[in-house]
Amino acid sequence: MPINGRYDRNKKTLSDEDQSRLATSCVAIVGCGGLGGYIAEELARIGIGRLVLIDGDRLEASNLNRQIMATELNIGQWKVEAARDRLRSVNSEVQVDVIKEWFDEEKGPKLLLEADLVFDALDSLSARVILERVCHQLQLPLVFASIAGWFGQIGVSLPGDFSVLRLFGHGEKGVESSWGNPAFTPAVLASLSVAEGIKILIGRMPALRRAWLQVDLLTMEFDRFEIGDI
Amino acid sequence: MRVTVKLFATFRDGRFKVEERELPEGSKVMSVLEPLNIKPEEVAICLVNGQNVDEQHVLNDGDTIALFPPVGGG
Numbered sequence: 088m089p090i091n092g093r094y095d096r097n098k099k100t101l102s103d104e105d106q107s108r109l110a111t112s113c114v115a116i117v118g119c120g121g122l123g124g125y126i127a128e129e130l131a132r133i134g135i136g137r138l139v140l141i142d143g144d145r146l147e148a149s150n151l152n153r154q155i156m157a158t159e160l161n162i163g164q165w166k167v168e169a170a171r172d173r174l175r176s177v178n179s180e181v182q183v184d185v186i187k188e189w190f191d192e193e194k195g196p197k198l199l200l201e202a203d204l205v206f207d208a209l210d211s212l213s214a215r216v217i218l219e220r221v222c223h224q225l226q227l228p229l230v231f232a233s234i235a236g237w238f239g240q241i242g243v244s245l246p247g248d249f250s251v252l253r254l255f256g257h258g259e260k261g262v263e264s265s266w267g268n269p270a271f272t273p274a275v276l277a278s279l280s281v282a283e284g285i286k287i288l289i290g291r292m293p294a295l296r297r298a299w300l301q302v303d304l305l306t307m308e309f310d311r312f313e314i315g316d317i
Numbered sequence: 318m319r320v321t322v323k324l325f326a327t328f329r330d331g332r333f334k335v336e337e338r339e340l341p342e343g344s345k346v347m348s349v350l351e352p353l354n355i356k357p358e359e360v361a362i363c364l365v366n367g368q369n370v371d372e373q374h375v376l377n378d379g380d381t382i383a384l385f386p387p388v389g390g391g
Contacts, residue, residue, distance in 0.1 A: 257358075
C-alpha cells in the first residue's frame with residue numbers, strides 16, 4: 088500500500104531519481120539466513136521494487152539468536168516465506184518472490200534472470216564460488232559478505248572480477264562451524280552489503296570493487312585489502 | 318632477516334594481531350605457519366606485501382605476511 092512520507096528520511100541521501108531507480112529494480116538475495124534476512128529487511132525499507140529470495144531451508148530454534156525473520160511463532164516455516172510475511176508488513180509496495188530451493192549452477196541462471204543485482208548471503212564456500220560464476224555469465228553485479236563469530240568480510244564482484252573465487256576458493260566450510268554467528272555480526276555485514284548494493288543500483292561506484300573489507304568487531308577494526316588480478 | 322606477521326579474525330585467538338619474526342634467509346611462508354600451529358589448509362588467504370601467495374612462497378627481508386582463515390557463514 089502506498090503510504091505518503093514512507094521515503095521522506097531517505098532524502099537527501101537518495102534523490103527522487105535514485106528512489107525511482109530503486110523502485111524499478113529487481114534484487115536477488117541468495118541465502119535467507121542471518122545475512123540475507125537483514126539484507127532483505129533493509130532493501131524492503133529503502134524501497135526496492137522487487138526482491139527475489141532464494142533459500143531451501145526452514146527456520147529452526149538455533150536461528151533465533153540472529154535471524155531477523157525468525158520468531159518463536161514461525162519455527163519450521165520456510166525461511167523465504169517467513170521473510171515474505173514480515174516484509175509484507177514492513178513495505179507492501181515491494182514485490183517479494185520466494186524460491187524454496189537451494190541455488191545451484193544448473194538452475195541458477197533461471198533464478199537470477201530478471202535481477203539487476205545479486206547479494207551473496209550463502210553459508211557454503213563452494214556455493215559462493217558458483218554464484219559468482221553464474222552472476223558473471225549473466226553480466227550481473229554481485230555483493231558478497233560472510234561472517235564467523237566476531238568477524239566478517241564484504242566486497243563487490245563485477246563481471247570480469249574473481250573476488251569470491253580468490254577469497255572463498257578453498258575448502259567447504261569456514262571457521263563459523265566452530266565460532267558460530269552471534270546477532271551483531273550479520274547485522275553489521277548485511278548493512279555494509281546493502282550500502283554497497285544501493286550505490287550500484289543508483290549508478291554510483293561501489294567502494295569495494297576488487298577489494299574486501301575485513302571486519303573485526305572484537306577490536307573494532309575495519310581493514311581494506313585489494314584483490315589483484317589473477 | 319626480519320618479517321612482520323599479521324593475523325586476522327580467529328587466527329588472533331590465543332596468538333597476536335601483529336608481531337615481528339626473525340627468520341633464516343630463504344624461509345618460506347610455511348616456516349611462519351609452523352611455530353604458530355596453523356596448518357596450510359586452515360589458511361584461506363595469505364598475502365605477502367599485499368600479493369596473494371601460497372605457503373611455498375619464499376620470503377624476503379622486510380616482508381609483511383597477512384594470514385586470514387576462511388570466514389564463510391551467512
